[in-house]
Amino acid sequence: MSDWLLLVLSCALLGVGVGFLAGLLGIGGGLIIVPILSSILLHFEILPAEQVVIVAIATSLASILFTSTSAAIAHHKNGNVPWGLAPWVMTGVALGALISGFMAALLPDKIVRLVFAVSVVLIALKMLYSSTKSDVSTQDKMPNKGLLTIFTTIIGGLSAMIGIGGGALLVPLLTYFSLDMKKAIGCASACGIVIALFGSIGYISSGSAYFSLEDGFAGFVYLPALLGIVCTSWFMAPIGAKSTQHLPVSIIKKLFAALLLVMAAKMMLS
Template identity: 40%
Template sequence: MAAVLLTYLVLGAAAGVLAGLFGVGGGLIIVPALVYSFKAQGVAPDILTHLAIGTSLATIIFTSINSALEHNKKGAVLWSLVAWLSVGIILGTALGAKTAALLNGEHLQKIIGVFAIVMAIKMAFDIGPKQPAQGPSPRKPALLSAGGVIGWASAIFGIGGGTLTVPFLTWRGVSMQRAVATSSACGVPIAASGAFMFMLNGWGDPQLPEYSLGFVYLPAMLGIALTSMIFARFGARLAHRLQPKRLKQLFALLLVSVGTSFFI
């Protein structure tokens, strides 16, 4: 048990740094790591992927709160955008959790694997919509629609939405630092509403391990949250000091390895 808890603490530290540095909730690392951890613990194959996603979303609540607070100290969070994105996000996560519930564990793992590889290519080669020199602030309908799509995808993949929110905001003329900061704040409604829906969807499943609330495994959630809350602030500070291009490329290599492993 001590070794398992240590694993979750280390995983939380890594996820926290990623959350603050790149504006991602760490789910791209947490979900695959939990899948392998739950396999080793003997969790039923039918539910282990759903349990990993739900647990990942629950941990991202803590990561995103601390990352957003650190960014907010620097005045970088655009709260007016967060408010309208959040309306779409809450509706989208409900639909995304329902979508995930309709997929079996093996198919869900392959979908996550494809997503990890796509994100790796995007990060390594900096592919995505380019930021205009000056653009208008996104309008409410665009924010609601984008929030819905971001929430839906985030609930399926167990992520904080940064890999989708940051490109959308920069495409609409928001500076990179403000986009990362605003994305961190959007991670809170994504994670909270997504985790709640996974709790409901898994409630009472007889295959769940002890200490689970629906599809949220409490020991993993607490272990990861303890260190992620600390290291998210560290990552947010680095985001304002470093040019993380090389780190993104290394992170991309890790994502390729993770994504490919789901097909082997």
Template identity: 40%
Template sequence: MSFSLCIIFYLLTGAIAGLLAGLLGIGGGAIVVPTLAFIFLHNGMPKEHIMHLAIGTSLTAMFFTSFFSSYSHHKKGRVEWDILLKTAPGICLGVFVGAFFSARMNTDTLTIVFAIYLIFISIQMFLKKDKVTEKKHLFKDSKPTLAGGGVIIGLLSGLLGVGGGTLTVPFLTYLGKSVHKAIGTSAACGFLITIVGTMSFTLLSSEAKNLPEGSIGFIYLPAALGVTVMSSIFAPIGAKISGQLSPKVLLKCFSILLFAVAVKMLV
């Protein structure tokens, strides 16, 4: 695969990731990581680092995606900043621990773990109900609850290079938040995840050997730049659409796509 063709794929990946980030409140890593892994594999990059590069690059690329997405939701009053502040300590700790383990796993193990994650969220999305009925919640949005949830969300995000939206949105809606505010707050949480994740992967991969030219540790700059440019453009578009469009059909189609990607990664 030529370098120019790779750039085109990076741009297309960024456009799709940005649209999904704004529309569904997810970071886009569920699409970015497997797509980058596929491109890196067919571009002749060292196999032992393919998943590490895909995960590290995904977190870096989602920095601007999450920023523009969260800013767009903030302008529409959908970000609950007090929730973010209570969740932040857990997220920061979880992301660093997740990145630590991710950097030390081999590519085959990371591929299996990521595929299992995709299967889980694809089933979750496919079975997601269109309306949330009022019910009593076991947990309140207290500091311990939010910090604990932040650790789990951050751990998964740092380990697999995802923005955590597939956990953050259902977690916040379970605590009684509206879907739109959960999506907006999830986008803001994703922005924090990308900051800590990028710093963690840069630090933890500084001594890695046999990396492709143009990379800083497990962050491949050409891919990060290509994904960032398009995702920054499309994230606000997705955020605008999310307030006007019911995502039910899109969620089901997206879940089927993720399931297919997971099966492809396992076979």
């Protein structure tokens, strides 16, 4: 079996877990994709080691475009996307993601790796904390649309920088402002599409000077890995979305947070 086929199959297996978690927790899956795909790319020696992380992040974002679309469709059918609020959130995350994608090539690999690891640790700790509390927060009312757009611009920029769909950041923000957990997850899934789209545009544009389509790249996006992830994650996302009605999400959050801490440590030590 060729190395290329083994790589695609490895990414397809990764897509199974990513798609399920995308639908279940409203995350795009980048928190898992980036460290695991980085290891896969290093194993198959696809590109220089110093460019592995940024390619993993860009490919993660591109895959989230498909995964979040599948999850958002499922959440919309279940009535869990608050369309009165979503356009304002989408505007902010789109602006932040576009800026971040264009700036990606300017940041050293060590800085990107550090930002990712620190962000993952903070998200994991937040998940551990929130999983011990009620799923619905009533701490504060929703801010005005302009302030909400500013908050989500920051979230969109950070999400695109570390290759995630934004759900891990958006869901805690929206539930803090008293939005029902299921609607927050649905909104995050819809916003993941926007973050992935605008972030990918930036990564493809900024990476075109480094890689060519003939080598399997669209900018910083590695197309064979993208194909492998998407071919399974698209079908698993609706299953994860349906599972929010039946599975103990708080317990899954704890397990997922523990996994994130392990992956963040591994990425910093590798």
